[in-house]
Amino acid sequence: MRIPTKIKAFDNAIDGGIPAEFIILVTGESGTGKSIFCQEVLKNVCNKKNKGLYLSFEQSVSQIKDQAKSLKWAIKGKYDIVSKYGSDVSRDFLDEFLAMVKKEKYRFLVIDSLPSLMINAPIFEMVENFKVADILGDNTIISPPIIGDSISRRFIYAFVSRLKKIPGLTVFLVNQTDDMENITRDHVSDFLSDGILLFRKSSIGNEITRSLHIEKMRETRTELIMLDFDITRTGIKILKNEA
Ligand SMILES: Nc1ncnc2c1ncn2[C@@H]1O[C@H](COP(=O)(O)OP(=O)(O)OP(=O)(O)O)[C@@H](O)[C@H]1O
Numbered sequence: 001m002r003i004p005t006k007i008k009a010f011d012n013a014i015d016g017g018i019p020a021e022f023i024i025l026v027t028g029e030s031g032t033g034k035s036i037f038c039q040e041v042l043k044n045v046c047n048k049k050n051k052g053l054y055l056s057f058e059q060s061v062s063q064i065k066d067q068a069k070s071l072k073w074a075i076k077g078k079y080d081i082v083s084k085y086g087s088d089v090s091r092d093f094l095d096e097f098l099a100m101v102k103k104e105k106y107r108f109l110v111i112d113s114l115p116s117l118m119i120n121a122p123i124f125e126m127v128e129n130f131k132v133a134d135i136l137g138d139n140t141i142i143s144p145p146i147i148g149d150s151i152s153r154r155f156i157y158a159f160v161s162r163l164k165k166i167p168g169l170t171v172f173l174v175n176q177t178d179d180m181e182n183i184t185r186d187h188v189s190d191f192l193s194d195g196i197l198l199f200r201k202s203s204i205g206n207e208i209t210r211s212l213h214i215e216k217m218r219e220t221r222t223e224l225i226m227l228d229f230d231i232t233r234t235g236i237k238i239l240k241n242e243a
């Protein structure tokens with residue numbers, strides 16, 4: 001089953017919509033429109049029957065509601081919003097959160113974002129549970145950043161695997177990239193995802209041009225791989241391709 005996002009030109013480019021139960025990585029630099037895109041998709045696909053949840057580690061619930069209001073979106077009753085900051089993330093937070101997602105039978109989940117979850121997540125608890133040799137072997141000379149990297153990747157791998165096991169759940173995982181060469185900073189969430197949407201912006205003089213790149217979409221014949229768009233007063237508008 002495919003889920004039309006109702007962002008029409010985008011749906012057309014991906015064979016009608018996003019396959020259900022996919023993990024979609026939404027990546028790009030800061031300010032490129034990742035959060036707005038995810039909120040707009042939830043607004044379009046969620047209702048009482050198709051429950052959605054937006055988990056933010058970056059914006060408060062009232063900021064997210066105000067943003068929707070400024071775009072003239074009626075989101076009340078469409079999807080739930082949860083906001084967490086560092087001190088709110090307890091040791092058992094992820095276990096409890098994923099259990100709640102299952103119990104409440106959410107069908108759509110946005111996590112905004114993976115890097116800010118990483119900063120807050122209780123992953124350092126995990127360090128106690130395995131030795132450095134478990135990661136790198138016995139005869140390796142190690143340095144702390146390498147250990148940190150391996151732990152982060154293991155965490156992401158485990159976390160995404162747990163998301164994939166929740167039946168009926170489609171996930172938008174927001175990530176960040178800070179250069180043109182890499183899709184992610186972590187170099188693992190891209191391989192684990194079923195689809196990758198890369199958001200870009202550039203400015204010429206006072207004008208900003210934005211584009212959405214379909215970098216990967218499993219099980220899908222993609223028609224166009226790059227869509228130019230604007231963020232208008234009412235949200236994302238895909239521009240006609242001049243070619
Ligand atoms: N109500 C609005 N009307 C028009 N444009 C808006 C509106 N709200 C946000 N924008 C534009 O969208 C941009 C931010 O988009 P968004 O918050 O989705 O970016 P992001 O990719 O999630 O960034 P970050 O990684 O920093 O969270 C703003 O900088 C602004 O240009």
Ligand SMILES: [Mg+2]
Pocket residue numbers: 034035036058112
């Ligand atoms: Mg954002």
